[in-house]
Amino acid sequence: MNKVIGFIGCGNMGGAMIGGIIKASLVTPENIIVGDLNEKKLKKAAERYGVKTTTDNNEVAKNADILILSIKPNSYPAAIKEIKDQVKENVIIVTIAAGKSIKVIEEMFGRKLKVVRVMPNTPALVGEGMAALCPNNKVSKEEIEEVLHIFESFGKGEIVNERLMDVVTSVSGSSPAYVYMFIEAMADAAVLDGMPRSQAYKFAAQAVLGSAKMVLETGRHPGILKDMVCSPGGTTIEAVATLEEKGFRSAVIAAVRSCTKKSREMSE
Known part of the structure; x- marks a missing residue:
């Protein structure tokens, strides 16, 4: 150039x-x-x-x-x-x-x-x-x-x-903040169960990094990749069921849409 x-x-x-x-x-x-x-x-x-x-x-x-x-x-x-x-x-x-x-x-x-x-x-x-x-x-x-x-x-x-x-703002521009909250929450749970905080952040952050790379590089639907981790009667499906019970997915959807709404208001 x-x-x-x-x-x-x-x-x-x-x-x-x-x-x-x-x-x-x-x-x-x-x-x-x-x-x-x-x-x-x-x-x-x-x-x-x-x-x-x-x-x-x-x-x-x-x-x-x-x-x-x-x-x-x-x-x-x-x-x-x-x-x-x-x-x-x-x-x-x-x-x-x-x-x-x-x-x-x-x-x-x-x-x-x-x-x-x-x-x-x-x-x-x-x-x-x-x-x-x-x-x-x-x-x-x-x-x-x-x-x-x-x-x-x-x-x-x-x-x-x-x-x-405005949708880009909510799903990309602002979304690192949501991801940081997710990493922090996972690390807090690990600390609660005895893991040193520095290790907890490293494990949680690397899991997010690797999972994102799997989505981008395999081209597979996130739901398929999730199913690959969930063994019948296993630990992962137990955690997924708890997330569903607590409204994890609906909370994320609501948060992203509220961000889009705010961005539109700022653009007016």
């Missing part, structure tokens, strides 16, 4: 993206420019990745061919107001803000630009992110692929219709 990638914001997600891009050799470090008001973060990024840094967002906007707004949603209005007259005519704007539709971003810039709305998640920090991408009609197929390659450099990516972005 022979383009300059600019970042406004150099927090955890921005850092994960920069690391993934460089590791995958999508562009050289010299072709990445990062803007942030926090000079400590910029120094860390420069030392770790060798990228260009600046405290002037306009410098990033003027140079970037792909501009990634890796800042909090409530910072978008001020940041866009600052840079909107400085961005290149053919720049691709990449947003990662929950609740900010493509239409809202276009209105903030005051004109139609190439916009790709993305919902990533925090496992990007360990190279296992999942991102949903939704481009507007000004983005070409080739440009969509370029942005997709960025997010696939630190996980997986899928193109989705914008109407599904």
Whole structure:
């Protein structure tokens, strides 16, 4: 990719993206420019990745061919107001803000630009992110692929219709929190039965990691994989029956749908 990638914001997600891009050799470090008001973060990024840094967002906007707004949603209005007259005519704007539709971003810039709305998640920090991408009609197929390659450099990516972005938020963007709660609960039970906490977290987390990998790599339905573990009259089916009795599945479904509902309310 022979383009300059600019970042406004150099927090955890921005850092994960920069690391993934460089590791995958999508562009050289010299072709990445990062803007942030926090000079400590910029120094860390420069030392770790060798990228260009600046405290002037306009410098990033003027140079970037792909501009990634890796800042909090409530910072978008001020940041866009600052840079909107400085961005290149053919720049691709990449947003990662929950609740900010493509239409809202276009209105903030005051004109139609190439916009790709993305919902990533925090496992990007360990190279296992999942991102949903939704481009507007000004983005070409080739440009969509370029942005997709960025997010696939630190996980997986899928193109989705914008109407599904609120669902993506609940099933992917927010869902690591549910999984962490599940791991914590399993570990608490193991500790209750005598296992040291450090071991309990390791066993529980690795079980989740391995199970997820089984779903992705075998392509089998999760229900089939569950049945493979459940021997007749055995320990696993006993645990599954207890989870069903306590409403485990319905609780998860209700939680995910409440998250979708909240995301839709934030988008209105």
